[in-house]
Amino acid sequence: LPPGHIAAGYLLAKIVLRHVSFGLTHVQTSTLAWLGAFIAFSPDLDMFFAFAKARSFSFIKKEVSHRLFPTLHIPLLWLVVAALIYVFTSSPYAHAVALLLWLCSWSHFVLDSYQYGIMWLWPFSKKLYAVRDVGVKEHIEAHNFFEYWTRFLNWYANKAKILLYVEVALIIAFSFSFIQFGALAGK
Numbered sequence: 726l727p728p729g730h731i732a733a734g735y736l737l738a739k740i741v742l743r744h745v746s747f748g749l750t751h752v753q754t755s756t757l758a759w760l761g762a763f764i765a766f767s768p769d770l771d772m773f774f775a776f777a778k779a780r781s782f783s784f785i786k787k788e789v790s791h792r793l794f795p796t797l798h799i800p801l802l803w804l805v806v807a808a809l810i811y812v813f814t815s816s817p818y819a820h821a822v823a824l825l826l827w828l829c830s831w832s833h834f835v836l837d838s839y840q841y842g843i844m845w846l847w848p849f850s851k852k853l854y855a856v857r858d859v860g861v862k863e864h865i866e867a868h869n870f871f872e873y874w875t876r877f878l879n880w881y882a883n884k885a886k887i888l889l890y891v892e893v894a895l896i897i898a899f900s901f902s903f904i905q906f907g908a909l910a911g912k
Contacts (some may be wrong), residue, residue: 734765
């Protein structure tokens with residue numbers, strides 16, 4: 726789910742930036758943490774390709790999986806782009822961006838690899854790798870976007886409980902990071 730991906734990216738970025746010395750300012754570190762959150766969500770932007778293929782923002786037609794397009798759900802793509810940025814720049818800030826580009830995008834793929842799967846070896850293989858239910862699509866009949874998401878969340882709570890618990894824990898940890906930040910700022 727988007728909030729889980731965002732929370733995972735933000736928290737991972739905070740951990741990486743705390744433990745890898747880039748010599749960045751507090752403002753740069755804070756900006757990069759939010760960039761990590763966006764990067765972790767970014768692979769799902771290929772959902773717009775799925776909407777275009779379905780020619781609709783409603784889901785009456787046959788379900789189209791956005792993870793099957795060789796676009797943003799390709800781990801090797803993110804690794805190559807991150808490596809190119811790291812190799813061809815000398816700035817510590819750019820190196821931090823490259824590291825977050827790789828790690829935060831892959832946090833998305835790790836979460837998506839629990840249910841349904843990711844093409845981890847694309848372009849060498851189109852095989853989906855998942856912990857369970859490899860390639861099983863959730864066909865949800867709905868007439869509009871909100872009805873779809875209501876039914877999808879119900880399906881998710883029943884079919885991917887462990888992943889739901891992990892994502893809720895990430896969201897809670899994400900929330901506590903703001904409480905901690907607020908407490909520190911008040912001192």
